[in-house]
Amino acid sequence: MSGDGRGYMTEERILIRDTAREFTMKEVLPVANRLDPQQGTIPMELRQKMANMGYFGIRVPEEYGGLGLGAFEYCLVAEQLARGWMSVASIMARGQAGWLRLGGKLSPKNADRMRRAARGEFLQAAALSEPGTGSDLASISCRAVRDGDHWVITGSKYWCTFADGADYITVFARTAPPPSAEKRFLGISAFMIEKPRGSLPENCEGNPIPKIGYFGWNTYELSFQGTRVPADALIGEEGKAFYLMAHGLEAARAHTAARSIGLAQGALEDSIAYAKERKQFGMPISEFQAIRFKIATMATKIEAARQLLYYVCGEIDQNRRCDSEASMVKYFASEMAEEVTSEAIQIHGGAGYTKLHAVERYWRDARLTKIFEGTSEIQQRIISDNLLGRSVTERRMIEQAFEHLR
Structure with a gap:
């Protein structure tokens, strides 16, 4: 390795x-x-x-x-x-x-x-996205209204993985209208909803979303219908949860890059092993230049992504801003993972298109890395905005998000 x-x-x-x-x-x-x-x-x-x-x-x-x-x-x-x-x-x-x-x-x-x-005894699920709100999290419509010593949460959430198995769900909901269109990220709060493992919170209904991959656990669409939580379920400051979202994104995107690299590495190793064993025309297919060059290219792309990830992680741990670099590694690693895992299936031939080999799993899961934690297009927007400039309001919002929790 x-x-x-x-x-x-x-x-x-x-x-x-x-x-x-x-x-x-x-x-x-x-x-x-x-x-x-x-x-x-x-x-x-x-x-x-x-x-x-x-x-x-x-x-x-x-x-x-x-x-x-x-x-x-x-x-x-x-x-x-x-x-x-x-x-x-x-x-x-x-x-x-x-x-x-x-x-x-x-x-x-x-x-x-x-x-x-x-200790692994208090695991979370996160409810951020909504049926009509994906990457634009400042536009969430799920609401939380104060009622005495409680908050009452009403609204829908989508893509909440592990909603049933978690010990609590962190729900982002609007507690106040935005003061202006330029500051629509304000007025969002985060709440911790504790619940028994294996069930959903009270006054919350949900259905698993049928996925093509990312198996091992369920991903839910949730409908909060007056779910009550105590006042101390609020995480951080009321109305400023967008800062929590923004502050953790660099590490989250690095984590997605790491997962992408792991998928690609598995596909590479399986391809090398298969190429040495599979014989065609009287010799292992690893002797064919076409296969050797595929593997060389796969390994190069993986290592390039890994070294960029090491740099980004170093910046995060030094508490230095690296929003562009985090987006770069998430974008590059996820795109790379889909390419490498697809090549792995090609090397395996028809066998790769069966569930008898793990490369099809790596491929299905790699496709998701280009979508969650911000799509590839969102990463390109962040990178290009930092290179070419963004609106003054948006730049100030991001700077505030970082400085608020520094």
């Missing part, structure tokens, strides 16, 4: 990466190969093994029982887990204490939640 990244990789990081690699090959990949074709659910046993490894608390401070590490280590582990099953690399993100880490001073209750999150 390539990618030591000698400018970034310490002995500790190499150990973290290699340990995650061993865990994936032993624990994750066999489960994925067995359950993904059946659209099965990530087993609780595997989740507990992840918790024992500390993977749900990589970014949680040590004082709350986490590993106290940064985005770099987080993405190292995510890449390896995605090499086995992207859904497992994704469920890891449902720990890490979510937006609690960014919501200001912790109450004793939230401090306990942080510790539980680090």
Whole structure:
């Protein structure tokens, strides 16, 4: 496996990466190969093994029982887990204490939640998008109205993965009308809705969305019909949850890039192994220049994405702005992953178009990475706006989002 990244990789990081690699090959990949074709659910046993490894608390401070590490280590582990099953690399993100880490001073209750999150006992689902609102999150219409000591939430949410299996759902809802069109990002608040695992919150109905991939868990459309939550369910400041959304996007996009790289790496390794075994015209197809050049190109693209990811993670951990670079690595890695996994299917020939080989799973999941955490087109807009200029209002909004929680 390539990618030591000698400018970034310490002995500790190499150990973290290699340990995650061993865990994936032993624990994750066999489960994925067995359950993904059946659209099965990530087993609780595997989740507990992840918790024992500390993977749900990589970014949680040590004082709350986490590993106290940064985005770099987080993405190292995510890449390896995605090499086995992207859904497992994704469920890891449902720990890490979510937006609690960014919501200001912790109450004793939230401090306990942080510790539980680090142990994998308090996992979240996030409800941001809506049926009519995807990338434009400032336009959400789900509402929360104050009623005495409670908030009452009404409205629809879409693409809420793990809504049933999570211990709580973080819902972004509008609590006040925007003061102006230029400041429509204000008036949005975030709420923590605790619930039993395996069910939805009270006064909330939902249906799983039929997906072509990203199996291992369910993704829901939700309808909140007067769901009541206590006043202290508010995360951070009322009306300023857009800052929470914006502040975490750089790490989230790096995480998606890491997952993309993991998928591509799995496809590459499987293709190399298959090319050495598969014989045509009396010799392994790995002897044909067409196949050798495909593999060389695949490996080059993966390594380019990986090295850019290392740089972005370093910037995040130094608390430096890298919104362009985070968008670049998310855009480049996700586009690369679809290309590489498609080439892997081509190398496998007809066998690659069956569920007998994992490359079809890597391909299906890679296609999603170009959509979630901001589509490729959204990433291109961010990059081009930073290069060519954006409106003064939009630039000020983004600067405020970063400075507010710095």
